[in-house]
Amino acid sequence: MIVETAPLSSVQKTSLLSLLDDTSPPVRRALLAHFTELGPIVTPFLQEVTRSPNRILARHAAWFLETLKFTDPVAEFRSFIQSLHYELETGALLLARTVNPRLDVGDCCSRLDAIAARCTELIAEPATVREKCRIMNRVLFHEYGFRGNVEHYTDPRNSFIDHVLVRRQGIPLSLSLVYLLVARRLDLPLEPVGLPGHFVVGCYADDAPFFIDPFDRGLFRDVDEIYTLLRSHQLAPAPTDLMPTPVREVLCRACRNLVNHYTVSGDLEHAKLFTGFVDEFEATYARESA
Numbered sequence: 001m002i003v004e005t006a007p008l009s010s011v012q013k014t015s016l017l018s019l020l021d022d023t024s025p026p027v028r029r030a031l032l033a034h035f036t037e038l039g040p041i042v043t044p045f046l047q048e049v050t051r052s053p054n055r056i057l058a059r060h061a062a063w064f065l066e067t068l069k070f071t072d073p074v075a076e077f078r079s080f081i082q083s084l085h086y087e088l089e090t091g092a093l094l095l096a097r098t099v100n101p102r103l104d105v106g107d108c109c110s111r112l113d114a115i116a117a118r119c120t121e122l123i124a125e126p127a128t129v130r131e132k133c134r135i136m137n138r139v140l141f142h143e144y145g146f147r148g149n150v151e152h153y154t155d156p157r158n159s160f161i162d163h164v165l166v167r168r169q170g171i172p173l174s175l176s177l178v179y180l181l182v183a184r185r186l187d188l189p190l191e192p193v194g195l196p197g198h199f200v201v202g203c204y205a206d207d208a209p210f211f212i213d214p215f216d217r218g219l220f221r222d223v224d225e226i227y228t229l230l231r232s233h234q235l236a237p238a239p240t241d242l243m244p245t246p247v248r249e250v251l252c253r254a255c256r257n258l259v260n261h262y263t264v265s266g267d268l269e270h271a272k273l274f275t276g277f278v279d280e281f282e283a284t285y286a287r288e289s290a
Helices: 010-020 025-050 055-068 073-083 088-097 105-122 129-143 161-167 172-185 223-232 247-265 268-289
Strands: 190-195 198-203 210-213 219-221
Touching: 010 025, 010 055, 025 055, 073 088, 073 268, 088 105, 088 161, 088 172, 088 247, 105 129, 105 161, 105 172, 129 172, 129 198, 129 210, 161 172, 172 190, 172 198, 172 247, 190 223, 190 247, 198 223, 210 223, 219 223, 247 268
Parallel strands: none
Antiparallel strands: 190 198, 198 210, 210 219
């Protein structure tokens, strides 16, 4: 379940204000534990109190803010976008933290490490990249059971790396992301490929490129088969469709997907949040390209 970041209610605020200036150790400890459990949603409340005319409450609120040291995941992701230093795994984790501030980064990385370790157990060297990808397919789609969530395609959880790793289902982009992050742990030269209306993984190391479709349980496709796939969706294929997609565009596309999926689910607040991220990606790219 995605952790919501709804603001505190007026009843909650009133209750917390009545305890904020209580300096008894038991109350202090209990309040600190409660703030920790609530997470970063208490930050705006405490910041508001620090600006209040009640200097005693303001001082105590400042103490809690300093002690908790909550980060702002939304601001962190915006800073990442503006930095122009895009790394796929970091970006995917930061994106997920914007809706799940308590995301366990170590757990996500450990799950990816475990998948890669299992692949390593099964790979007999020397092996070609294609042969290693076949091993990855066996591990990811047969042993671990990753699959495309065709039943609930627009569920926003399909786009977040933490949920995909736990639920083992996603959409083409997020499953390709998992595939790529495992591949990088195996030093395989694979690239993200954002086709029109679909997402796959590409390998350009051999004489002829080949493509892997993680949404279709790792199905291998050559160039002609990719073109046939695009034509089946009434799209006119072009050679540029097969080029690797920059990390910036992968993450921006993930945000576009989330705008659409949150809109479908009626969650306009989160749709607006991810629209803002898309705008930030585009504005940052425009400034850099100018």
